[in-house]
Amino acid sequence: MLFVKTINTACERVLLAAFSVFFGVMIVDVMIQVASRNAGVPILWTLDLAQLMFSWCIFLGAAVGVRRGVHYVILLFPEHKRRTNAVLKLVSVTAIFLVSLVMLRYGFAFSDMGSSTDVESLGISQYWYFLPIPLSGLLMLMFLAEILVADLRALFAPKEPIGD
Numbered sequence: 001m002l003f004v005k006t007i008n009t010a011c012e013r014v015l016l017a018a019f020s021v022f023f024g025v026m027i028v029d030v031m032i033q034v035a036s037r038n039a040g041v042p043i044l045w046t047l048d049l050a051q052l053m054f055s056w057c058i059f060l061g062a063a064v065g066v067r068r069g070v071h072y073v074i075l076l077f078p079e080h081k082r083r084t085n086a087v088l089k090l091v092s093v094t095a096i097f098l099v100s101l102v103m104l105r106y107g108f109a110f111s112d113m114g115s116s117t118d119v120e121s122l123g124i125s126q127y128w129y130f131l132p133i134p135l136s137g138l139l140m141l142m143f144l145a146e147i148l149v150a151d152l153r154a155l156f157a158p159k160e161p162i163g164d
Contacts, residue, residue: 012064019057019061022056022060026057029049030046030050045122047121049122052122052128052129062136067146069147083155087155089151089154097144099137100137100138100140104137107135110130110133112127113130114129
């Protein structure tokens, strides 16, 4: 399990670095877009680049959120209800697993459909707009492998006495 955790930690670091770059590019791009519009000379490619960066940021951020346990999670019971919380977390993990499978399966099909259409202002295929969907699904599945083991351990761990 240490190997999976090491791989996931490295992937998370790469995702956070990529997210930072994409978010920075998106911010600068939107500033250029606003300034050019206010100057009366709109630059057409800025909207397409902002949408591309937004797509990558959303799906990379969702994968990191799953790894950190802050995505698709609702705390309903106090901490001392450890087993109840573990069961509910497994339900959440199952839902994330199903969503990730859908993103992976249909995301690649969606990306392939986009590969036949170009974004003329950027000179790239729409494939790049949709590629973050299946990649995020794959990353979430990788992260869920680690999370599932930890959750099962928590569920079946011996009951701890409640302290003062």
